[in-house]
Amino acid sequence: GAGVSQSPSNKVTEKGKDVELRCDPISGHTALYWYRQRLGQGLEFLIYFQGNSAPDKSGLPSDRFSAERTGESVSTLTIQRTQQEDSAVYLCASRDRGRETQYFGPGTRLLVL
């Protein structure tokens, strides 16, 4: 079946601009996660949605970062007033209810000039 998809695959923006990244989870997966992977570093957790529960936003690095998810479908991660340190690969993952495994999308590579 179809895996997690993300768009765009690459995004180049200028410092100060807003960007929106999209994630389409595996159909039926109730949980959705966003992670960030900066060059030469591991993955950092950003935010976690589980069904209709309040999202876990504990990993968002600043108030310039926000994310939304409509029901159990698409999620968008928005970065306002982008900074050069926001340059990274943003990875989305989804997980089925009651299962442990997170399935990752291919990521969006963001470059802030």
Added chain:
Amino acid sequence: AQSVTQLGSHVSVSEGALVLLRCNYSSSVPPYLFWYVQYPNQGLQLLLKYTSAATLVKGINGFEAEFKKSETSFHLTKPSAHMSDAAEYFCAVSHNTDKLIFGTGTRLQVFP
């Protein structure tokens, strides 16, 4: 709090040699442990996971890992490296189905 340490950011082996990638974790609760592999310009693919069942876990592509509670380790091994194993490998820990906490990754190079 949970954390993961991967010793060795780069590991090089010859084709056919043993692969050993080290992972140590810290967790105040029984952990779930994962190894993911990332090929260039691709997302992460699950290699194997430990979720409190058998301590020796077998995964895809001939990889396996052993959960050792006394050593707080979950090292990844493969008896014989193949050129196609060249990639970046990430160890991760979670509590139940919560967010994953990742190590900084180990880049594996395989030489002919």
